[in-house]
Amino acid sequence: MSKQLDLQLKDIDKKTDRLVEIDSLMPLSAPYDKEGMEPDFVKVKDAWKEKYCTSLDGIIGVDTLVRPSTPEEDKFVHKFINGLAKLFADSNKNFLQPLTLTMEYCVKCNTCSEACHIYKSTNQNELYRPIFRSEVLRKIYKKYFTRGGKLLGKFVGADIDINWETIARLGELAYRCNLCRRCAQTCPLGLDNGMLTREIRKIFSQELGIAPTFLHSKGSVRQLETGSSTGITKAALLDNLEFMEEDIEEKTGRKIKIPIDKKSADILLTHNTGEFMAWPENPAAFAILFEEAGLNWTLSSSMMGYDNVNYGIWYDDNMAQKIALQQFQAAKELGVRRIVIGECGHAHKAAAISADRMTYGENKVPVESCLPILWELVRTKRLTFNPAKNNFPVTLHDPCNVVRQMGIVQPQRNIIKTICPGFREMTPHGVDNYCCGGGSGFAIMQSLNFADFRNKVSTRVKFDQILRAFGDDVGNRDIVKYVCAPCSNCKGAIRDMLAYYQATDKFNIHYGGLVELMVNALSTIDKPYLTFTDELMP
Amino acid sequence: MDFIEIDSKKIELNEDGFLKELGEWNTGVAEAISLQEGIELSEKHWIVITFVREYYTKYNVPPMMKKVLKSTGLNLKELFSNNPVESVMKIAGLPKPTGCV
Numbered sequence: 001m002s003k004q005l006d007l008q009l010k011d012i013d014k015k016t017d018r019l020v021e022i023d024s025l026m027p028l029s030a031p032y033d034k035e036g037m038e039p040d041f042v043k044v045k046d047a048w049k050e051k052y053c054t055s056l057d058g059i060i061g062v063d064t065l066v067r068p069s070t071p072e073e074d075k076f077v078h079k080f081i082n083g084l085a086k087l088f089a090d091s092n093k094n095f096l097q098p099l100t101l102t103m104e105y106c107v108k109c110n111t112c113s114e115a116c117h118i119y120k121s122t123n124q125n126e127l128y129r130p131i132f133r134s135e136v137l138r139k140i141y142k143k144y145f146t147r148g149g150k151l152l153g154k155f156v157g158a159d160i161d162i163n164w165e166t167i168a169r170l171g172e173l174a175y176r177c178n179l180c181r182r183c184a185q186t187c188p189l190g191l192d193n194g195m196l197t198r199e200i201r202k203i204f205s206q207e208l209g210i211a212p213t214f215l216h217s218k219g220s221v222r223q224l225e226t227g228s229s230t231g232i233t234k235a236a237l238l239d240n241l242e243f244m245e246e247d248i249e250e251k252t253g254r255k256i257k258i259p260i261d262k263k264s265a266d267i268l269l270t271h272n273t274g275e276f277m278a279w280p281e282n283p284a285a286f287a288i289l290f291e292e293a294g295l296n297w298t299l300s301s302s303m304m305g306y307d308n309v310n311y312g313i314w315y316d317d318n319m320a321q322k323i324a325l326q327q328f329q330a331a332k333e334l335g336v337r338r339i340v341i342g343e344c345g346h347a348h349k350a351a352a353i354s355a356d357r358m359t360y361g362e363n364k365v366p367v368e369s370c371l372p373i374l375w376e377l378v379r380t381k382r383l384t385f386n387p388a389k390n391n392f393p394v395t396l397h398d399p400c401n402v403v404r405q406m407g408i409v410q411p412q413r414n415i416i417k418t419i420c421p422g423f424r425e426m427t428p429h430g431v432d433n434y435c436c437g438g439g440s441g442f443a444i445m446q447s448l449n450f451a452d453f454r455n456k457v458s459t460r461v462k463f464d465q466i467l468r469a470f471g472d473d474v475g476n477r478d479i480v481k482y483v484c485a486p487c488s489n490c491k492g493a494i495r496d497m498l499a500y501y502q503a504t505d506k507f508n509i510h511y512g513g514l515v516e517l518m519v520n521a522l523s524t525i526d527k528p529y530l531t532f533t534d535e536l537m538p
Numbered sequence: 539m540d541f542i543e544i545d546s547k548k549i550e551l552n553e554d555g556f557l558k559e560l561g562e563w564n565t566g567v568a569e570a571i572s573l574q575e576g577i578e579l580s581e582k583h584w585i586v587i588t589f590v591r592e593y594y595t596k597y598n599v600p601p602m603m604k605k606v607l608k609s610t611g612l613n614l615k616e617l618f619s620n621n622p623v624e625s626v627m628k629i630a631g632l633p634k635p636t637g638c639v
Contacts, residue, residue, distance in 0.1 A: 048553075063553075218636040226598075230637030236597040243605050274638030277602045309638060344638075444638055448553055488638045499620055 007126040012136050012169055013161040017049070018058050019169065024123040026460060029467040031475055031507070038501060041456065042449045052448070053168035057127060060448040061175030064210045065168055073164040076208065080167050081144050083207030084137075087199050088145075094317075094357075099199055102191040103138060106131060112183035112193055117434045118176060121460035130183045130193040133173045136160075137200060140170075171210065174200040178439035178458060179314065180400040185431065198315070198440075205316040212315075215441045219311040220319040224326070228273040228307035237306055240276045241299070244284045252525050258287050261334065262298035268336040269297050269370070270308035270327070270351075272344035272488035279491060285515035285529065286342060289374070292524065293382045298336065305330030308341055310350035314441045324355035331365040338366045340373060343513045345399030345487035346439075348406055369402065371486070374518070375411035378418055385419045385521040389528065392480045394420040394517065395469035397462065397494065398433035399487035407431070412486060412514060419521040426465040434461045436485065438493025454493065455500040463497050466509065474507050480532050483511040508532075542570040556627070556634050563631025572629045575619065579629075583617055585610050587630045594632050 001018045002011060011019060022041070027033060044058045051067060052060045068076055086092065087099060112130040113119050119128045126132060139160050142149035153159060160166060174197050181194035205211040213219075223229045232240070241258050248256050259265065269290070275282045290297050300306050304326040312320025331339050341348050352367040377383045396416055402408050409430045416423050428434070436443075437459030445454075467474055470481050485491050494511045503509040510532055520529040540551040544566050550558040555574065557563060568587060572579050579587075589610055593601040603623055607614060614622035623635055 214636055222636060228637060230635070230639055231599040232637075233598065236599050239597065240602060240605075243602070243608075247604070247608075272638050277600070277635070277637075278639040280602055280604055307637075444636070446554070446634070492638055 004122065004125040004127065009132065009135050009139070010160055013163065013166045017055060019056050020125065020127045022057055022122055022125060022457065024125070025456065026121045026123055026464070028460070028464050032467060032501065038456065041452050044449065048448065053165070053172050055165060056169045056172045057176070059172070059450060059453045061212060061445060061450050061453070062171055062204070062210060063213050063447045065171050065204070068164065076164055077162055077167060079207050080203060081140075081162075083203035084141060085145065086207070087203065095195065095199060098192050098195055102134065102193065102196050103141065105189050106134065106191055107189070109188065111186050111188060115182045115186040117180070117182070117437070117461035118178070118458055121457050127173070128176055130177070133170060133177070133200065134193050134196050136170050136173070137196065170200060171204050174204070175212065175445070176453070178400075178435040178437065178442060180435035180439050181404060182400070182434070185404060201315040202317060206318060212441065212445050212447070214444045214446060215311045215315055216319070219444070220316070220323060223307060223309065223323060227303045229309050229311065230273050230277055230307070232273050232276060232307070234301045234303070237273075237276065237301055240280065244280050244287070247280065248284050248288060251527060251529060252288065253527070254288065256287055256291050259298040260301050264335040265296050265298040266337045267295060267297040267340045268300055268305070268331050268334060268338070269340050269342060270300070270306065270347070271342040272309050272347055273307035274309075274488050274492070275342070279488070279513065281516055281529070282343060282513045285513070285519040286370070288519050289377065289383060289515055292522070293377045298334070300330055300334055302330050302333065305334065308344055308347035308351065310347060310354075311441060313346060313350045313354050320350065320354060321358050324350060324358050325363075327351065328355070328359060328363060328365050332363065336365065338368055340368050340370050342370050343486040343488065343515065345401035346489060349401040353405060369406065369408050371402070371408050371411040374515070375414050378415050383518070384523045385518070386523040387419050387421050387521055389521045390420045390517060391422065392482060393422040393424065393470055393473050394482045394484055395424055395426055395466065396429070397426065397436060397483055397485040397490055398429055399485070399490050400433065400435050400439055402487065403431050403433055415514065415518065416484065419518060424469055426469045434465060436462050436490040436493040437497070438489045443489040443492035443496075451496065455497055459493055459497040462494070463501060470509070474509070477506070477508050479508065481507070481509045482517070482530075483509065484514055484517055485511055486514040542567065542574065544570055554634055557631050560631055560633065567631060568629050575625055575629065577618065577625070577629070582612050586612060586614065586617065586626055590626055590630045591632065594630070600627055600632065600635050
């Protein structure tokens with residue numbers, strides 16, 4: 001096993017139990033700058049070593065990437081190489097050009113490394129340098145697909161053995177990147193190592209049928225079968241909505257009938273269905289605000305009409321397209337004028353960007369983000385607020401898909417600046433933000449020891465940003481502190497991070513969405529909407 | 539493969555500690571899994587387990603925990619763990635929750 005700074009590219013095929021150890025982590029800011037403030041990595045079980053690919057860094061992200069019997073290994077390698085060839089074919093239309101440019105033009109200036117939160121949080125572990133995996137892919141490509149590589153091998157960098165271990169390690173490594181594309185934004189040549197990582201995931205899913213269970217078989221596939229990756233069916237959805245209506249009345253005194261399947265409404269509001277199960281106060285807050293503003297809106301209860309998630313954009317073009325087209329179809333059947341995406345980052349990107357040219361004309365329904373609409377309601381005073389009700393420190397986490405991938409930066413800030421006197425920015429923020437560490441599926445990959453990687457490594461920089469944003473207020477337990485994260489995945493990652501570091505119990509740091517803050521400050525409601533008591537305690 | 543043993547019968551768990559075959563669940567299995575979780579089941583625990591199982595049978599998904607709390611009036615964190623959703627589902631012999639929850 002190499003020390004993390006000694007690891008070299010050619011080690012990727014090395015016969016060893018583990019390529020590299022995560023032996024150093026970025027120190028956290030006060031009060032987490034003392035020893036013993038975080039748990040250690042869970043020990044890798046021997047049974048896991050036999051079954052999975054633990055030979056990269058000891059973490060298992062891809063629980064379906066299991067060691068085949070020896071005769072099957074060649075088939076595996078062959079399929080991978082076949083899939084790699086397809087990435088460079090015309091049929092990979094949307095990605096072919098940026099992929100080819102990224103493969104050919106990287107000058108290894110390493111500007112991207114400085115931008116990567118995972119590289120930063122591990123004190124520059126070579127394995128997580130954004131171009132490490134790209135370079136491995138280049139070596140494999142050279143070896144099989146260039147004349148020089150075939151003839152001259154190691155003299156032109158095609159110097160690694162390609163076997164199950166090498167490729168499985170690359171497969172795992174494709175799940176050590178959040179696809180946040182901060183590296184792509186900073187690359188002086190405009191190359192995109194984030195996209196390249198996703199291309200590797202695509203080979204595994206589309207050619208080898210290998211993707212993390214919670215993204216694929218219990219994610220996309222479940223969504224296409226039941227209507228939601230949570231498994232929430234129409235009946236369960238209606239039950240949840242009924243519960244929410246009762247809860248709204250109790251909390252605010254208002255009797256609201258949440259509109260469902262209203263034909264020809266202006267807005268079809270779609271949520272990440274995880275919200276209904278884990279954070280029902282978020283869709284409830286949307287209902288309160290939209291009703292108060294008198295919008296002509298509806299939810300859908302039809303199959304593929306209520307869950308806006310599309311995990312396909314993290315690993316598989318075919319799944320992404322299947323889901324997106326059925327979501328458009330559900331909106332079309334309802335006859336709404338536009339789809340408005342609630343507080344879910346990847347759903348923003350999936351529906352508004354990725355799916356934009358998957359269909360057109362009659363089959364397409366315009367897609368908008370909820371954020372500019374909410375800001376418009378605030379700006380025009382269709383909603384009025386008493387900011388004094390949000391009299392606690394608030395910081396804003398920017399979901400990568402909303403800021404970097406879509407350029408929606410100001411509306412959410414304008415709202416918070418209007419309703420939260422204690423607002424302070426994180427550093428950096430906006431399009432330069434850091435990922436929450438849950439991006440690209442990490443927030444929902446809860447198998448084996450992957451949560452360790454998320455909590456200790458991929459969310460580390462974000463946790464430190466939160467600590468620094470609250471500064472001296474962190475240590476004061478009497479002050480409630482609120483991390484506003486307008487995205488379900490980000491909330492999942494932040495929830496787990498705060499629990500892992502016991503930051504709520506010890507330092508009174510809370511998290512939630514944007515609309516909850518808005519309802520909390522509404523001048524027309526007397527009772528506070530945010531209570532900051534533990535929601536799982538009576 | 540992890541397993542629990544009841545009356546010298548081995549019952550398999552998956553790597554995340556959930557029952558492999560949901561049909562193998564009974565109250566004895568619940569007791570055994572809860573011991574692994576470091577929880578001793580009381581009457582209050584059973585109120586929660588029964589509620590969650592009934593909801594699951596009806597809807598095929600776990601209930602929102604807020605609903606469990608409201609319906610039972612019990613402190614889930616105190617009864618189960620810091621991650622009560624997983625813990626309850628595990629002991630109730632139901633699958634691990636999926637999706638962005």
